Amino acid sequence: MTLAPFRTRLTDLFDIRHPLLLGGMHHLGESGVVAAVVNAGAMGFITARSFATPDALRQDLRRCRELTCGKPFGVNLTLARRAGHNDAVQDWIRIALDEGVRHFESAGNSPADLVGPIQRAGGVLIHKCPSVRHALSAERLGVDAVALVGLEEGGHPGANKLSAFVNGAFALERIRVPLVIGGGIGSGRQIAAALAMGADGVVMGSRFMVAEEIIAHEALKARIVAADEHCSVTILDSLGDTWRVLANDTARAVQQREAQGARSHAEFGDMILSARTRERVYEGGDVEAGIVSLGPAGGFADRIEPAGAIVARLMADARHATARVGALMS
Ligand SMILES: Cc1cc2nc3c(=O)[nH]c(=O)nc-3n(C[C@H](O)[C@H](O)[C@H](O)COP(=O)(O)O)c2cc1C
Incomplete structure (x- = not known):
């Protein structure tokens, strides 16, 4: 059965086919995997903080542009909470804009200093945060979209003690800009559930750790393939x-x-x-x-395969799960 792709405010905002974002991944989110998800119709963010020098970042953006043949891809701006550790951020934005990037994901701290430089250049910013309170502040600052993550998120879910679906459901009552949820999402069923709830898309990370293009040792990928939800x-x-x-x-x-x-x-x-x-x-x-x-979503990883195949399987499963719900009402 062929089912139509989903269209949401996120797919329109980021000019993508699937409402799926691969969030920033320190030391792993570089052109190879980002281009692979972009070529599969989703959006990925090259993680600026991973690069030792501004020139290394610039080279990787150029490589990504070649690999994606001009399709839009993004840059992740992870802000440090410690004072003095964000001096390079404006440089990353300038380099990315220079190289034609218009899609940005911020995380880690307030995006107050990012909104202006990005939007004045015609860019789009989604801010990722762990609580409705932070999401509302980001919305007031003028970000284009918000990603709300729950405590299941691989990486830094913040002090928040709520799951992605609880956080997301509360946020949907109060946030007006497009809203994405993330944390613990590793299956198409969960993507369908997020969309059914009213979210505009999902942000993922752990499930993609086993992608062929991820520049991590095969032994780590094999460990994650063998892992379950208690990983x-x-x-x-x-x-x-x-x-x-x-x-x-x-x-x-x-x-x-x-x-x-x-x-x-x-x-x-x-x-x-x-x-x-x-x-x-x-x-x-x-x-x-x-x-x-890594979060429990890593437990859904069942084989090492190209990132594009992971996107395709996730979205096919999400469409079938959605069709199943539709059939329940007929
Ligand atoms: C290995 C790894 C590294 C990550 N590094 C970053 C990062 O540098 N900046 C960031 O904003 N998010 C980072 N994240 C979080 C992801 O972008 C994404 O929000 C998260 O993986 C979603 O939750 P999930 O892991 O349950 O799918 C990382 C996640 C993983 C698994």
């Missing part, structure tokens, strides 16, 4: 910096140090550094040796 734990809750990650030896060691009273990032040494994850896990293939952002 993640949270760390650094006691520091008010909740991080949802793969349940591995390093995550357990961090939890143990928290239990012993560690309350500052420095007390965890290099265990929580992203450079260690990149070198030892993503490149080296030792899946126990570093912290890997």
